[in-house]
Amino acid sequence: MSWLRALKETARSGLKIERRRLEPLIALRGAAGLALVIGVSLALFGPVVAASSAFGAFQAAIATFQRSWRPRPVLALISGVSLGLSTFVGYVAGPHLLLFVFLLVIWTFLAGLAWAAGPTGGIIAASNVAIMLVTITLPTSAAQAALHGAMIMFGGVVQAALIVLFPIRRWGAQRDALADALAAEADYARRLRHDPVAHFDPVPLMLARRAAAVTAREARRRPAELHGSRGVAERIRPVLASLADPAMGVPADGPERDRVRELLAAAGSLLDAAARAIRKGDPVKLPAPAAAALRTPDTGALLTGPSLRAADRLAALLSDVIEAAEGDGTKEERAGAEEAADAIKGSRLPAEHHRRPTLPRLVPVILRSMRREVHHGSPILRHAVRLATVAAVGYLLGRLLPLGHGYWAPMTAVMVMRPEFSQTYSRAVARFGGTLIGVFLASAIVEAAHPGTGLSAVFAVVCALLMYLLMRTGYAVSQACVGAYVVFLLGMAGDDLSQTVFERALLTLAGGLLAMISYAVYPAWETPRLRTRLGDWLKADGRYAAAVVDQYADPAERGADDVRHSLLATREARVAWQEAVATAQHEPVRHRGLSHAAADATQHALAQLGRVAMLLEAHIPRSGATPVPGAAALAEALRRATDRGAKAVRERRVPDWTPVREALERFEAECRAREEEAGDDEAPAPAGTALVRTNARLLLDTLEDFSQGLTS
Numbered sequence: 001m002s003w004l005r006a007l008k009e010t011a012r013s014g015l016k017i018e019r020r021r022l023e024p025l026i027a028l029r030g031a032a033g034l035a036l037v038i039g040v041s042l043a044l045f046g047p048v049v050a051a052s053s054a055f056g057a058f059q060a061a062i063a064t065f066q067r068s069w070r071p072r073p074v075l076a077l078i079s080g081v082s083l084g085l086s087t088f089v090g091y092v093a094g095p096h097l098l099l100f101v102f103l104l105v106i107w108t109f110l111a112g113l114a115w116a117a118g119p120t121g122g123i124i125a126a127s128n129v130a131i132m133l134v135t136i137t138l139p140t141s142a143a144q145a146a147l148h149g150a151m152i153m154f155g156g157v158v159q160a161a162l163i164v165l166f167p168i169r170r171w172g173a174q175r176d177a178l179a180d181a182l183a184a185e186a187d188y189a190r191r192l193r194h195d196p197v198a199h200f201d202p203v204p205l206m207l208a209r210r211a212a213a214v215t216a217r218e219a220r221r222r223p224a225e226l227h228g229s230r231g232v233a234e235r236i237r238p239v240l241a242s243l244a245d246p247a248m249g250v251p252a253d254g255p256e257r258d259r260v261r262e263l264l265a266a267a268g269s270l271l272d273a274a275a276r277a278i279r280k281g282d283p284v285k286l287p288a289p290a291a292a293a294l295r296t297p298d299t300g301a302l303l304t305g306p307s308l309r310a311a312d313r314l315a316a317l318l319s320d321v322i323e324a325a326e327g328d329g330t331k332e333e334r335a336g337a338e339e340a341a342d343a344i345k346g347s348r349l350p351a352e353h354h355r356r357p358t359l360p361r362l363v364p365v366i367l368r369s370m371r372r373e374v375h376h377g378s379p380i381l382r383h384a385v386r387l388a389t390v391a392a393v394g395y396l397l398g399r400l401l402p403l404g405h406g407y408w409a410p411m412t413a414v415m416v417m418r419p420e421f422s423q424t425y426s427r428a429v430a431r432f433g434g435t436l437i438g439v440f441l442a443s444a445i446v447e448a449a450h451p452g453t454g455l456s457a458v459f460a461v462v463c464a465l466l467m468y469l470l471m472r473t474g475y476a477v478s479q480a481c482v483g484a485y486v487v488f489l490l491g492m493a494g495d496d497l498s499q500t501v502f503e504r505a506l507l508t509l510a511g512g513l514l515a516m517i518s519y520a521v522y523p524a525w526e527t528p529r530l531r532t533r534l535g536d537w538l539k540a541d542g543r544y545a546a547a548v549v550d551q552y553a554d555p556a557e558r559g560a561d562d563v564r565h566s567l568l569a570t571r572e573a574r575v576a577w578q579e580a581v582a583t584a585q586h587e588p589v590r591h592r593g594l595s596h597a598a599a600d601a602t603q604h605a606l607a608q609l610g611r612v613a614m615l616l617e618a619h620i621p622r623s624g625a626t627p628v629p630g631a632a633a634l635a636e637a638l639r640r641a642t643d644r645g646a647k648a649v650r651e652r653r654v655p656d657w658t659p660v661r662e663a664l665e666r667f668e669a670e671c672r673a674r675e676e677e678a679g680d681d682e683a684p685a686p687a688g689t690a691l692v693r694t695n696a697r698l699l700l701d702t703l704e705d706f707s708q709g710l711t712s
Helices: 003-014 024-044 047-064 072-093 097-117 119-135 142-165 172-194 203-212 216-221 229-244 255-280 288-295 298-302 305-326 331-344 359-372 379-400 408-416 421-449 453-470 475-492 500-521 527-553 559-584 596-617 631-650 658-678 688-710
Strands: none
Touching: 003 421, 024 047, 024 142, 024 453, 047 072, 047 119, 047 142, 047 453, 047 475, 072 097, 072 119, 072 142, 097 119, 097 359, 097 379, 097 408, 119 379, 119 408, 172 203, 172 229, 172 255, 203 229, 203 559, 229 255, 229 305, 229 596, 255 288, 255 298, 255 305, 288 305, 298 305, 379 408, 379 500, 408 421, 408 500, 421 453, 421 475, 421 500, 453 475, 527 559, 527 596, 527 631, 527 688, 559 596, 596 688, 631 658, 631 688, 658 688
């Protein structure tokens, strides 16, 4: 993609406005907290301290809107406390230019590395640095700076307290994540009716897993309907795929296929009902036709072998989902849900507990994550270097220009910069456009109405309310509200607004340009790393397939952990690849050895590889079952070949799958020899032998398709 086209695409993305579900009660709670902090500060300390405390409450509320599974009060407290400390330290160093620039570089560098802990940590850290540049201009002495810092922290405490006292949709983020996962599987079941080999996007399940992580204290307080459903949903996916796939024995047409379509439709309806119940916290309302479809005895008459086992397993898992989704409920509601579940057939599975470290234990985890990013080639490290450099240059530029409000240039740069190209450029354009509109409108209101301190505070709270309400509709919209908010707030503190529009627009443009230039000069392109991401996915897929085949060689409970861990690894690798491809599409960089056609072909092949392994996983024999002879050697060949294949992909070579082919031929030859020796009087071969034999051939076919696609 050329630079001109990349700039057009990112500008269009930054100015895009989307229709999103609004959350007025949450926005009103945040604005109420801000109004309370401003009112108390005005009454006790005056407008200048009120402006500082308002920034703390404002930023603390924004932190609670970030996508995080941590409790919202904790995010508000972290934001308020860190901003208060930053303000005090920044003011103390402020009179000494070199010392403050050094502090600013260190602060912004650490904020950039905070992205190693995830987007929420990175956004909160960057926002605190940006707002610190404003708040340190307000105090006039060290004692005043301490007071300002304390009141900023007070703003975070107030927002946290309001969340505790007036909870809105308690556990709402976790409910939405689990409901989205169940709804995604419902959609998958319906798509399988028409496309038996349809792909499934694992992202909803991954998000549900992250949302399900809780501390020991949270586990005791978590609603009952959030227990266990995610684990069952994880088990449903391979069963749905196994039931629909023609390779498992059900022909493409005929009464067997019609019966499978009925089961898939019923599964979709029941999963949707469970998703609605979990999202809203209401009782499960089961569609009677779907429950009847799973109860009918026609299934046993029409389906046999793997497909019948998949149908029985699906009914059992759906009953577990319904029981878990019902939660505590009333006595009558629980009785109705249990009756429906028993009618469908199944037994409740034990709830899974995915542990999250507490906040004190999280600190060393974050530090280790940041330390791991300190190496050559790390995009997070490059982002931290860019952020620190641009913040220092922007601050010095603001001081040199004969304008007021010099902090707007570094503040803009810090707020718009992200570790990837497209987000940085799109946010820079949106920030300039939104700030220009917001500052112009706010300045026009000030010039026309000449509001006093109280009215300016009211206008600031209204702008904050609009920002909280509309922030998810588009970055440009939110920045228009932020620009107006800052104008009213500083006007309340006695700031001179006669040149507000020109000065802030010019400095915002300067900060955005600095951010964009920094990425062009010191980029972290994702395009050259596509082969590495592809190799990682191939290696993870190979290990997942090998772990599943190993279970047929040694059916033991301990092997289930290996399968689970390898499945999670392949999901992470697949999502990392998809995100890298999406990022690379907007970069003005040539493909460097991996064309768009090759990326599409290899992605399809690896998706198929994971899918075949998933079909085998759906029929893993129980612990103590008869092992499949030769499966261990086949699994080892898969593991070694895909490890070597991943290395070949990174080195721009085409993988060779001869070892897998030879291992499969030996396995098939041994199977035929045992069949010939057995005759009619001997015991039949282990039940999984035919499954392993059929799917191992499919695994080899997908690996060869991968190599062929790599050369396209």
